[in-house]
Amino acid sequence: ITCHWISPKFELYDIVLDMTNFPETHTTIEIVEKLQHQIKKFNLAQKNIISITSDNGSNVKAAISQMQITNILCTTHTLQLSINLDLNYIKIQKQLNPDIREPLDVIKDIETCWNSIFRAIQHLILLQPSINHLCSTLLNSVISNIRKDGEKLKDSLLSNDEFNICNKLIIILKPFNKATEILGDSKYPTLSIVTPTIEELKQ
Structure with a gap:
């Protein structure tokens, strides 16, 4: 999971938040729980997450949709x-x-x-x-x-x-x-x- 943001001075930043083991079945529910866990783990406010970039997996897209966050598919x-x-x-x-x-x-x-x-x-x-x-x-x-x-x-x-x-x-x-x-x-x-x-x- 990587995080990208722009500072008040319009400087670009990106960091690797975590490389999480995901042994569970990659269902929409499991993905939502995993993402929400990471958001809480790093004390991030979901309202400040403008978008999530992901692959084209239907399970991933459904999970992000359930979280009501804009999903930008990786071109x-x-x-x-x-x-x-x-x-x-x-x-x-x-x-x-x-x-x-x-x-x-x-x-x-x-x-x-x-x-x-x-x-x-x-x-x-x-x-x-x-x-x-x-x-x-x-x-x-x-x-x-x-x-x-x-x-x-x-x-x-x-x-x-x-x-x-x-x-x-x-x-x-x-x-x-x-x-x-x-x-x-x-x-x-x-x-x-x-x-x-x-x-x-x-x-």
Whole structure:
């Protein structure tokens, strides 16, 4: 839980209030109780809480609504949901057409780490020459076991077409990466730039 406020001199402040263990079921009632406990714990007046920024979870939104506090949904979280939805479309197409090879099988991203898929693909493209060189070196080894490792690596390598898809994905995801960095900063107010940032992404 983080707290953000502006001083009478219009100076921005933000602190981490707590990192709370939440073993209970994340129901609306439990979330309300947890938030109210934190408000009392830090002796905060609820009337002074202008808004709460949260993800898009229906349970979280319902809890904040019950507390009658303005809920501002995290724009960067919404952007990541949109990206994940589009990437899942590729997986659905693969299920409908087994002949389509999924280009991202060998890339491991972390869903809760925003822009990780962008960084993973970007890093993979940078490493492509080194990976190809390693594969060639292993395949040309005079030691049979090493050549077998080379064959395994070759079988898992992305094809040129798949690397081309990755390059196109980088072009598509790069603006989202930039938008997430801009909207995720805590050094300046971001609510006022949400709309122009989204409009820029639509271009």
